[in-house]
Amino acid sequence: xxxxxxxxxxxxxxxxxxxxxxxxxxxxxxxxxxxxxxxxxxxxxxxxxxxxxxxxxxxxxxxxxxxxxxxxxxxxxxxxxxxxxxxxxxxxxxxxxxxxxxxxxxxxxxxxxxxxxxx
Numbered sequence: 126x127x128x129x130x131x132x133x134x135x136x137x138x139x140x141x142x143x144x145x146x147x148x149x150x151x152x153x154x155x156x157x158x159x160x161x162x163x164x165x166x167x168x169x170x171x172x173x174x175x176x177x178x179x180x181x182x183x184x185x186x187x188x189x190x191x192x193x194x195x196x197x198x199x200x201x202x203x204x205x206x207x208x209x210x211x212x213x214x215x216x217x218x219x220x221x222x223x224x225x226x227x228x229x230x231x232x233x234x235x236x237x238x239x240x241x242x243x244x
Contacts, residue, residue, distance in 0.1 A: 175207075181201070
C-alpha cells in the first residue's frame with residue numbers, strides 16, 4: 126500500500142456491494158390534423174389539430190434504502206396527455222389547450238430530503 130502523506134490510496138473494491146438496475150422508458154403520440162377540405166373553410170388561414178400522448182418512464186438512480194435497510198425500487202412514472210392546437214394568421218398565432226395526468230410510484234417525498242425549513 127503506497128503512502129502519500131495525505132490519504133490512503135488503497136480503495137478496496139467489493140463486487141458484492143454493486144447493484145444492477147434495468148428499466149425502460151417508452152413514449153408515443155398521435156396527431157390528427159383536420160382535412161384540407163374543412164381547413165379551407167376556416168377564416169384567417171387557420172388550422173386545428175388534435176393530439177394524444179402517452180408515456181411510461183423509468184428513472185435509473187442511485188440505490189436507496191428504507192429505514193429497515195432494504196433496497197427501495199427506482200421511480201416509475203406514467204403520463205397521459207391530450208388536447209387541441211389552433212393556429213391562425215399564417216402560423217403567427219397558436220393556442221394550445223391540453224390536459225395531462227402524471228402518476229409517479231416509488232418516488233422520494235420532497236419533505237424528507239432536508240429541503241424544508243422547520244416550523
